[in-house]
Amino acid sequence: MRTSILEHFGVQHLQPSNEQLLSEARSGNGQAFGELCLRYSGMLSQRIFQIVRHQEDAEDVLQETFLKAYQHLQTFRGTCSFSTWLVAIGTNVSLMLLRRRKTLRKNTCDVVAEDGETLVMEWRDTAPDPEQRYMMYQTSQKVNHAVRRLSPQLRNLLEMYYKRELRLKDVAKIVGVSEGAAKSRILRARHMLRRSLKQNECWVP
Numbered sequence: 001m002r003t004s005i006l007e008h009f010g011v012q013h014l015q016p017s018n019e020q021l022l023s024e025a026r027s028g029n030g031q032a033f034g035e036l037c038l039r040y041s042g043m044l045s046q047r048i049f050q051i052v053r054h055q056e057d058a059e060d061v062l063q064e065t066f067l068k069a070y071q072h073l074q075t076f077r078g079t080c081s082f083s084t085w086l087v088a089i090g091t092n093v094s095l096m097l098l099r100r101r102k103t104l105r106k107n108t109c110d111v112v113a114e115d116g117e118t119l120v121m122e123w124r125d126t127a128p129d130p131e132q133r134y135m136m137y138q139t140s141q142k143v144n145h146a147v148r149r150l151s152p153q154l155r156n157l158l159e160m161y162y163k164r165e166l167r168l169k170d171v172a173k174i175v176g177v178s179e180g181a182a183k184s185r186i187l188r189a190r191h192m193l194r195r196s197l198k199q200n201e202c203w204v205p
Contacts, residue, residue, distance in 0.1 A: 022082055026073055033073065037066050040083050044090050051094040061097055065090040146196040154189040161186055 016024075016032075018039070024032035044065065049058040068089050076085055147155060153175075160166045160174065172182035 018082060022076075025070075030070075033070055036082065037069070037086070040086055043083070044086060047087055048090050048094050051091065052097055057097060061090065061093050064093050068093065142197060143193070146193045149196060150189055150192060154185060154192070157182065157185055158189050 016035075018036065021032045021036040025036060041062065045058060045062055048061045048065070049055065052058050052061060065086065069086055072089075076082070080088075147158065150158070157171060157175065160171045161168065166174075168182055168186075169179050171186075172179040175182065177185075
């Protein structure tokens with residue numbers, strides 16, 4: 001039977017703020033760190049299980065996530081919330097588990113040659129694996145979040161040009177500007193998206 005890392009740190013149900021707990025944890029207070037993790041354990045467990053799809057593996061990943069967070073607590077720079085940092089670590093640990101257990105998936109079929117001999121044909125399955133699907137989903141979520149932060153005018157331009165695949169001159173005509181002005185706004189929107197995505201990146205161990 002596993003011993004929870006939260007039990008190891010002697011968690012008690014305290015009610016200090018997250019900032020106070022984080023400060024105490026950085027000073028070596030294991031109980032404060034355990035309480036801080038307990039506040040996010042439910043949300044983190046769900047996120048991990050969505051990736052690994054196996055309850056026992058999810059429990060192992062959760063414990064390893066807390067351990068890594070504790071080991072690297074002094075490197076947490078506060079550029080994102082502690083919960084975001086914790087989820088990012090959990091995601092990384094989950095993906096590492098998928099890499100370890102991933103095997104080469106192949107499809108096979110039997111082909112009967114003219115001489116009656118049965119040949120087994122194999123080929124690599126090119127469909128995205130669970131790790132790739134999750135990374136694609138995460139990327140999509142980040143892009144969608146960044147797009148929602150743009151002004152309605154810029155969002156509308158991007159939707160017409162990229163999603164609806166209208167020609168640049170048609171986009172310009174719809175919004176009532178020159179083709180050059182429409183192109184300039186689209187480039188500005190792309191630059192803002194790129195900058196937003198970079199700013200939202202958080203370092204994780």
